[in-house]
Amino acid sequence: MILLAGSFDTKAAEFAHLRDVLVARGEQVLLVDVGTSGVPGLVADVTREAIARAGDVTLGDRDRADRAPVLAGMAEGLRRLALERADDLTGAVAVGGSGAVALAAPAFVALPLGMPKLLLTTMAEVAAQATSGSDVIVVPSPVDFAGLNGLTRLVLDRAAAMVSAAAAVPEPREGGRTVAVTMFGVTTTAATEAARVLASAGWEPVAFHANGAGGRTVERLVRDGRIAAVLDLTTTELADELLGGKATAGPDRLGAAARAGIPQVVSVGALDIANFGPPDTVPARLRSRTMSQHGPLDTLVRTNSEDGVRLGEILAEKLTAATGPTTVVLPEGGFSSLGAAGGAFADADADAALVQSLVTRLSENIRVVHAGVPLDTADFGRIAAQELLALLPPSEMDRHRHPHIA
Structure with a gap:
């Protein structure tokens, strides 16, 4: 099962497209909404409210001028969820800018080494710093994500292909040696x-x-x-x-x-x-x-x-x-x-x-x-x-x- 984590208020179309591409490739998908404002445009398997509870944060605080504490709480909630579900996961994908990096990086770094974890982002340098020392794959996006078009479909399709292909490779049996x-x-x-x-x-x-x-x-x-x-x-x-x-x-x-x-x-x-x-x-x-x-x-x-x-x-x-x-x-x-x-x-x-x-x-x-x-x-x-x-x-x-x- 591949975890898809993102803001389903601003990027619902992109995550729906990712889901459809992965399902067409034979993957099971876990949709996780970590958005903090707006109305979700995609039905999540794990709602933002559930993530907020897991991260001990109140979504009612999302209109504060300083949103950093809310993002930190949501990131912690996603990290806890990812670790709880780690045995069921074969990969993970997040998409977006600096907010997506802040939300997803702690969870992706915490997931087991060897599991394919992909951050498709317009803020690749920020993502590289946030995931330094891990095996998280940072894929720079040349276009921003504000709806579907030929270029966004291309980068999303390739991201789906990358994580799906990597997830299909079995882990070696280490055998304690x-x-x-x-x-x-x-x-x-x-x-x-x-x-x-x-x-x-x-x-x-x-x-x-x-x-x-x-x-x-x-x-x-x-x-x-x-x-x-x-x-x-x-x-x-x-x-x-x-x-x-x-x-x-x-x-x-x-x-x-x-x-x-x-x-x-x-x-x-x-x-x-x-x-x-x-x-x-x-x-x-x-x-x-x-x-x-x-x-x-x-x-x-x-x-x-x-x-x-x-x-x-x-x-x-x-x-x-x-x-x-x-x-x-x-x-x-x-x-x-x-x-x-x-x-x-x-x-x-x-x-x-x-x-x-x-x-x-x-x-x-x-x-x-x-x-x-x-x-x-x-x-x-x-x-x-x-x-x-x-x-x-x-x-x-x-x-x-x-x-x-x-």
Whole structure:
């Protein structure tokens, strides 16, 4: 069943058309009215009054000059409804401008990862910001929605086709063998080799780009019980959180695995880097630092010894809170390809400050392995993967290879 959420007072014709197209494609549809003014022109399966009650808001307040509280309440009501009906849904679509984004984005972000969720909007930049870090599909509309015509029918038909086709693709059976592996361009060699070792042992490694959105996705999948273990080679998002970079995953990075008690192996990949946009976006306080222009839109800033001490404290605090088996694997000779000997970010003192700060604060139950090689090497990836395998139950592949394993 595909959820269609929108204002049925101003966009009744558009949603009726979407409904008809989806039904013609063999889909079941759940019509949800989140309008806050005017008379609905389309009969909803879930009325605006029901959404208002779910969001603890009074529609009588809709004529206020400041409509933000009403929109927030309706958005919360839609979010609660969507989560209640999530098991019945195969997709979701919303259509409109900034109001539609405000109403639908919280619900769409909350729905399960992998479920197709599409925002067809004239305010694509706003929608992209509102759904950042999620897998919500934002489709820019070149035309506004004020009735049906050739162009609006075209964009609506294509939106219906997109969500219907995506909903028809079955989700993979994960089987409890999924391992999250975090990586960055400057840790790719290690992550690739680690994934190869894990796959050869019968596990299913899934790589996540540690760019903020990737880290948030790891945290969510762990919370949802869809990740069996984490090989957190690349914790660079902590540096962005500390220095105000653009690749922060928020203050709860590494929190989900710690609370879930799943096995994790953690390292310091790319903690020598904080990520910013073009050079003029780098804060003035950091402009005297060593920097590298990764591309016209990406400026990398080297963390220093003071940052290293603080990052060691942060990482130790997060890992000490872990309720499951945890191992820390540490490199020698650089935290990334940029930080390796001869690299633009090579700084043995800053690296040593972070390592010292970390290891002196870790609890005794956390195993610490000094790999003796730079992080972005196949050897390091292999060592880290083997440490994680030591925390995991043997796979069926292992049992076939080694029949003596119980």
